[in-house]
Amino acid sequence: MRSVRLGNGRQPRLERRAGLLGVYTTLIVLGAAIILLPIRSLIETMLASQTLERRTVADHFDYDVEIDQRQRLMGEYVNGRVFNIIAWAMVLALIALTAILVITSVLPGVFSGLTF
Numbered sequence: 001m002r003s004v005r006l007g008n009g010r011q012p013r014l015e016r017r018a019g020l021l022g023v024y025t026t027l028i029v030l031g032a033a034i035i036l037l038p039i040r041s042l043i044e045t046m047l048a049s050q051t052l053e054r055r056t057v058a059d060h061f062d063y064d065v066e067i068d069q070r071q072r073l074m075g076e077y078v079n080g081r082v083f084n085i086i087a088w089a090m091v092l093a094l095i096a097l098t099a100i101l102v103i104t105s106v107l108p109g110v111f112s113g114l115t116f
Contacts, residue, residue, distance in 0.1 A: 051105050054098045061091050 024099045031049070041046050065087045080089065103110055 047105055051098075051101050054101055056072075058091070058095050058098045061094060065091055 034045060034049070037045075045052065065079075065084070068074060068087070069084060071078050100111070
């Protein structure tokens with residue numbers, strides 16, 4: 001029985017991934033530095049951080065779905081029509097939820113009268 005092998009097993013050299021490691025290190029250090037600041041409320045800080053993260057994730061998913069639709073890049077692995085509809089629906093739902101998160105972060109009492 002053959003084992004499944006993903007990729008060629010080679011790791012990129014440190015020079016090639018130094019930029020990515022630098023970005024990761026910077027984000028970790030900045031996150032730790034923000035928490036250590038004498039901020040009035042850590043809950044507000046965490047909510048602001050979460051809002052920013054959700055906003056960037058929505059952009060990332062949008063970009064990923066766009067890339068996955070390109071025949072020239074994906075070849076035979078391009079997404080089908082049904083999958084694209086589902087993927088775009090999810091991206092739009094994520095954008096809507098992100099908008100609600102941003103609105104409730106900026107205007108906390110805006111949806112307080114709604115009941116579900």
